Amino acid sequence: MAQAVDAPFVLDVRSLGRRPGSMIECHRTVASPIRIGTEMVAIEPGTEMDLDLRLEAVSEGVLVTGTACGETEGQCVRCLEPLEDTVTVFLTELFAYPDSETDKTTSDEEVHRISDDQIDLEQTLIDAVGLELPMSPLCREDCPGLCPDCGVALAVAEPGHGHEKIDPRWAGLTGKLDEMRQPEQGNG
Template identity: 30%
Template sequence: MGGRRRVELRDPLCPGTGVEAVGLVEGEIELTHGGSSVSARGWLRVPIRLECSRCLVEFVQVLQISVNEECALEQVDTPEAQLIARGKEGQIPILNEEDVDLSELVRQLVAMEVPSRPLCRDDCAGLCPRCGRPLSSGPCPCGEDEIDPRWSALRDLKL
């Protein structure tokens, strides 16, 4: 490849990102060959399944990733090898035989963008500390029929 090239993506998410995609990875990336490296610019989008870190509900979030990376024209090997290579060179390899292979670029960007504390919504109320039910629809009713220890003490009082 030489010069400039636009790649459209519409592929299943490659393994190794630590998340489950519920749809295809879509995107448009422009590769510009300059000297020893290739710059990749564009965007990626992939719907992934997450678990809310507060209420543990599963939900789908579309990751929107803007791509601005320096890549190397090196063979994409195993993911483990590439993590080490990236630590040394800071460049993601994007070559598979003679053609570009953006799977490693996608894998690393998605792995980086997955939220570490996902929330089903910004104001998620989490779970009831008493019974563990989600508090999404207001205060939990579990406390209502609970007998306040002070009242039970009164009730036991022999008058």
């Protein structure tokens, strides 16, 4: 299967023809050309992704099934420590033939299309990985986060770490008590 050099997620389906039942297995490792994921964790550009796919011709198009796997990088939302993990997504997507009933009766948002005997998995992968990754990744389930006053990671801070705080509504009175305790000077 030929592919464009700058489009690693584009697959040529010409060899399937339009013969329902014909199938191709595709196993490849490609470098992600874009960042795929959420704001806090994603597959970064240049990261290798393993694609293990089956492309099957059906009456309305090409059904793509299989898995895609890649290493993710990000930050814990509580303590901002770096995270690394692996995400594996399972794909099942129909790419409609031009002028098929599916092509004629569905909108562009509902089904992907085959164009010039090629399918582009990029949006399918973006959607699948985005749904699989956590919106709020954690380094560990019980991560205590950062101290809101000084920013130290509470996981490595001494036990009982804290800061004495004065309620801002009472802050004006803190000096008054000290003044009352000092004897008046100069009045003998």
